[in-house]
Amino acid sequence: MAKDYSLLEVLERIYHNQLALEAALMELTVWVEQRGSAEIGGNVRGALEAIGDNAGHIKQGLVRLKNLNID
DSSP: OOOOOOHHHHHHHHHHHHHHHHHHHHHHHHHHHHTTOHHHHHHHHHHHHHHHHHHHHHHHHHHHHHHHTOO
C-alpha cells in the first residue's frame, strides 16, 4: 500500500523541486550568456531572483508548519 504523505512532506518536495529548477535554470543561463546572449541571460537572472526570494519565504513557512506539527 502506498504511503500517505503529509501536507508538510508534499510542500517540502515542491520546495526541493523549486530549488532544483532554479539550479538548472542558472546552468542554462550561464551557457546562454557564454554564447553572447547577455540580454536573455539578464532576463532569466531577473526571474531567478524572484524564485530565490520566494524560496526564502517558502522555507520560512515550512519551518513554521514543522514547528506546529501539522500533518
